[in-house]
Structures are given as C-alpha cells and as structure tokens.
Amino acid sequence: MDFEIRKVRKAHGPMKLRREREEYFRLVREGYSNKEASGLVGVNERTGREWRNGRTDPNRFRAPAQSERAPGPASSGRYLRGDERIHIADRLREKTTVRSIAVEPLAAWTAHENHWRPSSLPDSPGWDPADQQRIGTLRTRELELAAVIVGHPFWEEIAAEERADARTKLKHRRQSTEKATA
Template sequence: MDFEVRKVRKAQGPKKLRREREEYFRLMQLGYSNKEACQVVGINLRTGREWRNGRTSPNRTVAPALAARTPRSTSSRYLREDERIHIADRLREKATIRAIAAELDRSPSTISREICRNRTVGPRGQWHYRPHAAQARADARRPRPKPGKIGQNPQLRDFIQDQLPQKWSPEQICHALRRQFPDRPEMHVTHETVYQALYVQGRGQLRRELARALRTGRARRRPHRQSNKRQPRAVKDMVMISDRPAEAADRAVPGHWEGDLITGKDNRSAIGTLVERSTRYVMLVHLPLDHTAPRTRDALVETVKTLPAHLRRSLTWDQGSEMAAHKAFTLATDIPVYFCDPASPWQRGSNENTNGLLRQYFPKGTDLSVHTREHLDAVAAELNSRPRKTLGWETPAERLAKLLAA
C-alpha cells in the first residue's frame, strides 16, 4: 500500500490531515469498517466517525460526509442489494459460485464477475465480500455519461479513423485491433463502442463525418423494419431450392453460388452479383445495356466460364424474370439453376448480405450503367480482401486461394 502513517504524532489540525482524510474515504468506499480504516490511516476512531458522518461544530464543519448513494436501479438486468446479501451469506457458508448462481437464477459468470469486481481486498491480500459496500460501488459506477475509451486513447482513435474510410465495418476493425495488438487490452474495444462514438452526440471521440463512411451512410440509428415482400414472378420450368443437393446447404463443398441483381434508378440499370456459398467470394456481372433475360444469360455465361470446373456446381437465384433463360444458361455452362421460394430472401442469405455491402459502392437511385467492367472488378477485389467474421476473420480471397491450391 502506498499510504504511510505519519511518524510525527503531535497534533496536526484538520488541514494537516488532508492525505489521511483522502485515504480514509477511499478505504471506506472499498468497504472497510471505520475501525479498520482508522487503523490503516493512523487516526483516532472518533476522528474517523466525524469524517464519515460530517459532524458539525458551532463555528465550522469538521468534515464533509460521504457522498450519498445514487438511486438504485430496479431493472432485473442488474444485481439487487438483497441478491448481494445472499451472495455474501452463501460465500461464508463455502458455497460454490454455480450453486449461488442457480439459487439466484443468474449466470455463473455474472456471480463470478460480481465477486471479482466488488470484493474488498485487505492490506495483507485477504479479501471479503461485503454486500453493502459492493452495492455502493456498483451504484457509483452506473451513472452516465462516462469518458469513452476511444476518446482517451489517441492511438486507438487514429486506427479506427484510418480504417473507416476504407469501408471496414466497426466489427471488422475491432477484430483487426485484437489481432494486431493481442497483448494490449487498452487497444481492444467492441463494435458497439465504435457505434456509440459515432452516433452519440457531444462525445467528440470520432469525427462526425466518419458516420458517412458506414455502409448505411446514416448519422443516426434507425430501427430494423420488415422489408417489403416482392411479388412472385413466373419463370417457366423452375427447379425449386428444395431439390438442390444437400451438399450445397451445409456449405462444406465449394462451387455452389447464389445470385441476384442490384438495380439502379427506376430499375433501368442493374449489376449482377454472384457469391460463392463456402468462401463468400464475390463476382460482379457487367450489364451495361439492360438486364433482360438474354443479356443476363450471356453476361452470366461469360463470367462463370472464368472459373475452374470444380467451382461450378450450382446457382441459386430468386424468381426474377431476368433468369427466364435459365435453361440456356445451364446448357452453356453445365451449371444447374435452382430458384428460391417466393418472399424468402434468407434462402440466399450470403447474396443478400453482399448486396447490402455493395450498396455502399452503388447507392440506390443512381445510374448503374455508368460503371465500367474495370470498376466492377476493383470493387469485387476490395470486397474479397475484407476479413469476414463467418470465415474466422479470413478474407474470401484467402479462403478461395486455399481451395485452388488444394
């Protein structure tokens, strides 16, 4: 302990005991009793009681009282004082953490964290769990706002600000931080911390203009809403997704693709998207003139013929009229086409997710025919070089390279 009891024991007066008073209040916040705190600091028990209670004399205040507790939350999310008392009682009875958690209907990790965070450690390293001191400590930590971790660490802030303009998501940035700085916990944050720094006004942790670099481009959060269901469109001789081979469903075998179109202003222009289910590798189909069934068929044939034979096993599409020529596509490429059920975009989940990522490059309401083949290849290469959570933070290009090497 850094504090040392003063060696000169003569009367000091209230102003000379400032260090003792600060240490006394600190120990009281940690859950020490008045007697224990007075022994550590080296003061009389009566002096400690006067400091704690804020007793006044006719002419002056002897010492301010301890700060009043903040109002306790009644939310079931937080441990209540009666639960902390139960924890203390059971700990004295040598009960296990899992037994205590079962009795309180809480997670064992919740009880373990509570004991580690709010226990009182004595001067010799021994510890006790005091429920009322633990409750006071938890209440003191709860008030908001608090200084943000990003705002207090310039290196962390600069790293995030450098990655956001490269169209990395906050979750990708956070995992990149853990991989680049594995032994520096001050550089580890969650993606929610990044979103808070961007969306919460007045914190000044990240530049406000960086919110436009997010894939949504929004500076404020919006609640999730149910998307409008598209009307099914008839395509002759469709083979439904229920007839697709089982190996495509579990993503264990590469070569099964999902496809769709993203359309521009008034649905007059479009770009075709292909996503490999196993590696999430993206290929963009150039449709500069229109997206009729013949044009879409020819562009798809030209794109997939660049793939090796073992990566051309199946293609899953929605019931859009642009795939009316699916039979001709199958004859030209030997790739069977399977169609999703109406209003079931989750059956092509990888492709739907990729289309959302592509809207950062090709916003809705714009003319998509102005983009060249070279630009589409550059966008696909950038997407394929991003680390993906579902791939264990490998990139689609790395995963595909492994398959090609094998």
C-alpha cells in the first residue's frame, strides 16, 4: 500500500482529505469494515460513516461522497443468476412444466466471502428415475386418498355451509388432543 497517513493533520484547502477519502473507499470495496478502513486511513470512524452515508443533520446536510454503491458479488447464491433465469425462461417457453425444471441438476454455489455466515451447496445431481418414480407414486396415492376423504358419504350428512368448518375441525383434531394430553 503506497498510501501514508500525512504528518500534518491540518486541512489543506478545498481538497481536504481527498487522498484519504479515496483510500478509504478503496479499502471498503476490498471488504474492510468502516472501523478498519477509518483506522488505516487515519480518520475518525464518524468521518468514515459521513463519507459513506452523507450527513443527515438538516443544518449540515451533505450527500454521500460516492453516490453509487460498489458492485456486489457476481452471485450471492440466494438469487438466480442471469443465465439461470434465461435457462428457466427458455424451458418454460418450450412448455416444460416447473416440476420437470426443478428436478434438473443444479450447479454448486458459495455465498460471498463477506456474507454474514459462510454457506455453500455442492453440485446437485438432479433426480434419478427412481426418485421420480417414487415421488410420482406418492403424488398419485395422495390424490386417491384426497378423493376418498372428500367423497366420503359422511360429508353428505353435514349441511353445505358447515362442511368447511367440520373439515377444519377434523384436520386440527389431532393437534387439540395432543395439547390436552400434554
């Protein structure tokens, strides 16, 4: 680092602390915190915050020294990258179902190094035919059971306007019995 804290700490006319400010923003772009960057440049932490955020006091308002933020990581892992979005859009345009897109293999990802906690996922192998068969069988069984429950003669005995409440009570019956025994 060829930057040195200047020996004479007095203001030098209208270009006050210009080199310090440039160095501060370079350090922040590299991932240093406000406290670390301010200390390395030789200014108060509050000065660093004012350079980054501007002044909010109405009597002393000043816009941030850099109006635009530094570009973020290429891919955070939380959101889809542009090429992934395009791939999904192309597959949807081909009339592919969302389920079939979801079973395709995915690339590995790692959170950005300055992320609040390290996280990553390895390459996804996608679903093999056995997985797809197992899920298909379970979905078919779920539909069969739902048809049996909804079409049961018991529901004909209950008035139409009361059926929704009765189904909700039946659905939550197990939860209420668990609370009573606890």
